[in-house]
Amino acid sequence: MYAYNEFDQTLIDQRVEQYRDQTRRYLAGEIPEEEFRVLRLMNGLYIQRLAPMLRVAIPYGLMKSDQLRMLAQISRTYDKGYGHFTTRQNMQFNWPTLESVPDILADLAKVQMHAIQTSGACIRNTTTDPFAGVSADEIEDTRPWCELIRQWSTLHPEFAYLPRKFKIAVSGSSSDRAASQVHDIGLHLYRNEVGDMGFEVLVGGGLGRTPVIGKTLRKFLEPQELLTYLDAVLRVYNLNGRRDNKYKARIKILVNALGVDAFGAMVEAEWQLIKGQELRLPEAEIERVKGFFKAPDYLSAMHASRDLNDTFAEHPQFAAWYKQNTRDHKQAGYRIIIVALKNQLQAPGDVNHQQMDGIAALADEFSFSELRSTHDQNLVLADVAQRDLFALWLKLQDLGLARANVGTLTDMINCPGLDFCSLANAETLILSRQVNETFDDMDYLYDLGEIQLKISGCINACGHHHVGHIGILGVEKGGKQVYQFTLGGSASNDASLGKTLGRSIEQDQVVVVIGQILDVYVEQRQTDETFLQVIRRVGFAPFKERVYGTHQRSAA
Amino acid sequence: MALIKDQQLSCSHAATPEMRFTDWVSGGSDAGDAVLANGADDLPSLLAQAGKLSMIAIEFDTFADGRGFSMARMLRRQGYAGEIRAVGDVAMDRIDFMQRVGFNAFELRDDQDALQALQKIGEVSVHFQPSADGKGPAYMV
Ligand code: HEM
Ligand code: SF4
Numbered sequence A: 001m002y003a004y005n006e007f008d009q010t011l012i013d014q015r016v017e018q019y020r021d022q023t024r025r026y027l028a029g030e031i032p033e034e035e036f037r038v039l040r041l042m043n044g045l046y047i048q049r050l051a052p053m054l055r056v057a058i059p060y061g062l063m064k065s066d067q068l069r070m071l072a073q074i075s076r077t078y079d080k081g082y083g084h085f086t087t088r089q090n091m092q093f094n095w096p097t098l099e100s101v102p103d104i105l106a107d108l109a110k111v112q113m114h115a116i117q118t119s120g121a122c123i124r125n126t127t128t129d130p131f132a133g134v135s136a137d138e139i140e141d142t143r144p145w146c147e148l149i150r151q152w153s154t155l156h157p158e159f160a161y162l163p164r165k166f167k168i169a170v171s172g173s174s175s176d177r178a179a180s181q182v183h184d185i186g187l188h189l190y191r192n193e194v195g196d197m198g199f200e201v202l203v204g205g206g207l208g209r210t211p212v213i214g215k216t217l218r219k220f221l222e223p224q225e226l227l228t229y230l231d232a233v234l235r236v237y238n239l240n241g242r243r244d245n246k247y248k249a250r251i252k253i254l255v256n257a258l259g260v261d262a263f264g265a266m267v268e269a270e271w272q273l274i275k276g277q278e279l280r281l282p283e284a285e286i287e288r289v290k291g292f293f294k295a296p297d298y299l300s301a302m303h304a305s306r307d308l309n310d311t312f313a314e315h316p317q318f319a320a321w322y323k324q325n326t327r328d329h330k331q332a333g334y335r336i337i338i339v340a341l342k343n344q345l346q347a348p349g350d351v352n353h354q355q356m357d358g359i360a361a362l363a364d365e366f367s368f369s370e371l372r373s374t375h376d377q378n379l380v381l382a383d384v385a386q387r388d389l390f391a392l393w394l395k396l397q398d399l400g401l402a403r404a405n406v407g408t409l410t411d412m413i414n415c416p417g418l419d420f421c422s423l424a425n426a427e428t429l430i431l432s433r434q435v436n437e438t439f440d441d442m443d444y445l446y447d448l449g450e451i452q453l454k455i456s457g458c459i460n461a462c463g464h465h466h467v468g469h470i471g472i473l474g475v476e477k478g479g480k481q482v483y484q485f486t487l488g489g490s491a492s493n494d495a496s497l498g499k500t501l502g503r504s505i506e507q508d509q510v511v512v513v514i515g516q517i518l519d520v521y522v523e524q525r526q527t528d529e530t531f532l533q534v535i536r537r538v539g540f541a542p543f544k545e546r547v548y549g550t551h552q553r554s555a556a
Numbered sequence B: 001m002a003l004i005k006d007q008q009l010s011c012s013h014a015a016t017p018e019m020r021f022t023d024w025v026s027g028g029s030d031a032g033d034a035v036l037a038n039g040a041d042d043l044p045s046l047l048a049q050a051g052k053l054s055m056i057a058i059e060f061d062t063f064a065d066g067r068g069f070s071m072a073r074m075l076r077r078q079g080y081a082g083e084i085r086a087v088g089d090v091a092m093d094r095i096d097f098m099q100r101v102g103f104n105a106f107e108l109r110d111d112q113d114a115l116q117a118l119q120k121i122g123e124v125s126v127h128f129q130p131s132a133d134g135k136g137p138a139y140m141v
Helices: A006-027 A033-041 A065-078 A098-110 A143-153 A223-240 A251-258 A260-274 A283-293 A309-314 A316-325 A353-366 A386-398 A429-438 A442-448 A507-524 A531-538 A541-555 B021-025 B043-052 B067-077 B095-101 B114-120
Strands: A045-047 A052-056 A062-064 A082-085 A091-093 A168-171 A185-191 A197-203 A215-221 A326-328 A334-339 A350-352 A370-373 A379-385 A453-456 A470-477 A480-487 B003-005 B008-010 B034-038 B055-060 B083-088 B105-107
Touching (some): A045 A098, A065 A082, A143 A223, A197 A223, A215 A260, A223 A283, A223 B067, A316 A326, A316 A334, A316 A386, A316 A442, A334 A386, A353 A379, A379 A386, A429 A453, A429 A507, A470 A507, A507 A531, B003 B114, B008 B114, B021 B034, B021 B043, B055 B067, B067 B083
Parallel strands (some): A168 A185, B034 B055, B055 B083, B083 B105
Antiparallel strands (some): A052 A091, A062 A370, A082 A091, A082 A350, A185 A197, A334 A379, A370 A379
């Protein structure tokens, strides 16, 4: 993966000292509250209900084992011994003190990490496919491009005070695992009809209170012009995005107001002025950055492979784990391993410090000392030889991280909700606990197949409920926490926004309603039909009938 | 109000113009050659007329209004060589970025310590972007 040179290191070291001075001046009363708010957000520090929350950047989800060890150490030293992986591949600490943040940043800088631009109205951490560079269905590795975007966007002087946050996601395979259609900019790396590599550029996707699917802004962008084009889009947005109302300030609102064609014409006019100039990427620079992402020293297929059929027969749980939690690798004899952070005892995406140290050791032993965080709040060991799988599985069991539920109902996305978040209207973690307690029959979950359950504690949609096959949104009504269901959303290639099922459901009825929805699916499905396919075929009527029909009867 | 210009504390300098760009456009020949502009002004028109101006003061109504950064960048990009002065809600935590996009003068907010502010220029000494100060990313130098 990318390794800092002296230049990168100088930048983050100096940034730490800059932030240290800002914190000092704030505590001395020299920076007004509102101004410091913006400064600390640009460095990932929120003030939450009970404590500050620090979001650490994991650029495009890629980490060295040493970096995860440092996160573990930080959680022990400055926090309560655990951290939380977010849907944008970052890590959040829930309990640091404001005064300790400069020291945390200095520790992070020792392992080439930081919290730069993890919040605030600026260009955020660029995210991508957690299987980049290894998946069997990949067209082109996205990581070098993400790194180039990381560099260009880091401390960009012109785009630090945008109308609102700006998120970029890059996908480079036939299945979109980066939710690129619900980002401010989504980039799809592909080969066109004549075999040239380039980007399709989507613009104006996003969630929050006005969910929108991104629209194609440019069908094909020559890769050398990636940064000139991004620069043009950002400049048009910076100058024209709304600043009078923060709920209407995202680029999606501007694009919808102007229409994508008129917006595209403005970008085109600006781009013509800068295209081919200083930000055009020289071939040598592209090659230099690609050089950081070369394939590791894989064993030959003969040495890496192992016939696992006997082991499967002896250990059915291992077989189930292999089926659910591993994926095809492009290198013969290797598998991609998903370490599910979705067990019965912890909140989705949470890991404690022992687990972090444990996973780091497994990465050292089995996966070239690297690991990745995913959009659905899991971790990935990307390069594990088949012959090591059983040993790895045993060790994951010891860490409590071998639950074979990836892609199932209990592999949920969940925002922190009222337990932590000051914007929340309702609790969410209680729902994930209830779902885990109620739906604990693995055979039932496997039979249901792929179902994405996504839960947010308020309209800001951090839990991506709009694009969940089943989405749940917490709202407050008359002092009570109730939950709105949406069905039929997706963040994959067939991206769509879910539609509201009907009136809100009380907290203690949420799992009952999930059960009813699943029952209707099982009754309606034809051979091999997925949950999403059934909803798209039969519509909402049978689901409504079951959920509200029976409710009304039981209430009467 | 303290003014930093060309990386020094300035004691003698032209006053910040009160002439708004919109008024200057309709003002005729005696309107002078210095204007006050902000993010709401007609930017293409400002860019087109910049050659006639020796100073453009760009006003930040609030520090969070980042439009002025792009305005300065675009002026410098087309070769504007006059003074670009940041005025309004201007504080030390932004003047490094301001300088990098092309501002060369800063009229600081009243609560700002000018000497301290001077030291903020170049606090982060390496950049990944091309800047008005000519310092570019590693692959461009
Ligand atoms: C606990 C503190 C948090 C606060 C105060 C917070 C705040 C917000 C706000 C205000 C928005 C809406 C932005 C908009 O509509 O323009 C948002 C969106 C979002 N947040 Fe959070 N968030 C928090 C935690 C998280 C966590 C834990 C995750 C991941 C699990 C997350 C991921 C996201 C994502 C993916 C979006 C959607 C982006 C979009 O609208 O396109 N946030 N957040
Ligand atoms: S969706 Fe709402 S409750 Fe959940 S983390 Fe985001 S802002 Fe907080």
